[in-house]
Amino acid sequence: MQRSVRLKSFELVARDINDVDVELLHALSISVRWPHRPKDWDLLRRAGHGIVAVDGIGRVFGSAMWFPHGDNFATIGLVITTPRAQAQGGGRWLMEQVLEQCGDRNLALNATHPAYPLYISLGFTSEAIDYMRQGQVPQTLPPMPALDGELNDLPSDRLGDITALDARAFGTNRARLLALLSDDASIATLSRGGEVVGYSMCREFGRGHVIGPIVARSDQDAVHLTAVHLKKLAGRFARVDTRERDGVFAEFLQQSSLGVAETVTTMSKGRRFLNRESNGPWVYGLASHALS
Ligand SMILES: CC(C)(COP(=O)(O)OP(=O)(O)OC[C@H]1O[C@@H](n2cnc3c(N)ncnc32)[C@H](O)[C@@H]1OP(=O)(O)O)[C@@H](O)C(=O)NCCC(=O)NCCS
Known part of the structure; x- marks a missing residue:
């Protein structure tokens, strides 16, 4: 036979x-x-x-x-x-x-290494590297810069407080998505002089928790908006996807045992996706690879 x-x-x-x-x-x-x-x-x-x-x-x-x-x-x-x-x-x-x-529509995505040639051939262009950082959160977090402002929890019925800030950082209003994510997320805000200047969400995802979006005006603010969630996750698995390669925020994540597990390339087709305003709010942590 x-x-x-x-x-x-x-x-x-x-x-x-x-x-x-x-x-x-x-x-x-x-x-x-x-x-x-x-x-x-x-x-x-x-x-x-x-x-x-x-x-x-x-x-x-x-x-x-x-x-x-x-x-x-x-x-x-x-x-x-x-x-x-x-x-x-x-x-x-x-x-x-x-x-x-x-x-x-103008488009953006985060390409893994095997998918990159496919997206290039479909007319996408590279804008930035995104670092997938993850690991087991230590019992004690590394030293942090001084907190400038006040951290608070945001109830999910107060999403209106962060949507305009998020739209400036992300480049497009994504209020509907934030509402969906907030169903199962804890949300922290950072305020200065009565104005919300940053926020972060933390929700269960995959092997543990993901912290994102993280929107802040500076590395220092982003550190505090991340640490507020990490403190509650000691000993557990957490993930942050960020385009910050170095600087205070990236170093803080590294020292918090969130090492780089993988990188992907942020790509766009149509108008440029990532446009950072000087001193404006910025997306320090992605909602997820698919959601950017
Ligand atoms: C990335 C992925 C979706 C590609 O799917 P696929 O079915 O293999 O794709 P295709 O067969 O249509 O190939 C598309 C292109 O990829 C490249 N490619 C695919 N397989 C390849 C291989 N074994 N070696 C080299 N290049 C390859 C080629 O450039 C090909 O272009 P061509 O059409 O001109 O030949 C698939 O590999 C996958 O699911 N990977 C794991 C998950 C992932 O990374 N997803 C991407 C998220 S951004």
Whole structure:
């Protein structure tokens, strides 16, 4: 008898990401060693749109999502093809459909190393490196600069206090996303002279907690807006995604045992995404790779 067999190739069809069981999406992200839990997929599906590549018996081989922020901007993420199906055109096919759905919106995404050539070939350009920092939070945090202002908890019904600040830092109003994230997040604000000058969110994600978004006017402010959450996570796993390569904030994260686990490249298509105003608020910590 023959010792090998060539199986018939199968066809994948695109379906709406909401039409499949979340456990299939979870299995897909596990196949590429991503930490998303079913709950994380649920949140992402509430936040955006997407497609999956499904075979004739309902198995999911790939995904791609996009998240509109206002009418003329969107971020792209969760672009995955399962290892068995990689390097056969599936990633490009998924991306082409997502780009069509995004229409003429300006776009941003955070590219992993394997996806970078695909995005370059689709017309994206590089803007910055993003550092995924994570680890077990120590019992005692490193020394911090003096606190300039007052830290407070923000109840989720007071999101209006931070949306304008966030829009200045992010470049687009993303009030709807902040409202979704705030459902399961603790939120801290930093105020000076009665004005909110920074905020941070902390929520469960993947292996532990993610601190982000972190919006602040300076490294010093960002340190305090991060430490306020880290203090409650001693001994637990935490993650911060930041574009700060060095400086007081990056050093603070490093000394807090949040080492760089991976880097991704922030890319855009259309108008430039990252535009820092001097002395203005800035995104020190990302909401997530997919949400930017
Ligand atoms: C990145 C990823 C989605 C690409 O999916 P894919 O199905 O392999 O993509 P495609 O087969 O359509 O290939 C797209 C491009 O990637 C490159 N590429 C894919 N596989 C490659 C390989 N084995 N070696 C070199 N380049 C490769 C090629 O440039 C290809 O371009 P081409 O169409 O001109 O040949 C997939 O590798 C993946 O899921 N990786 C893990 C998760 C991840 O990092 N996702 C990206 C998040 S930003």
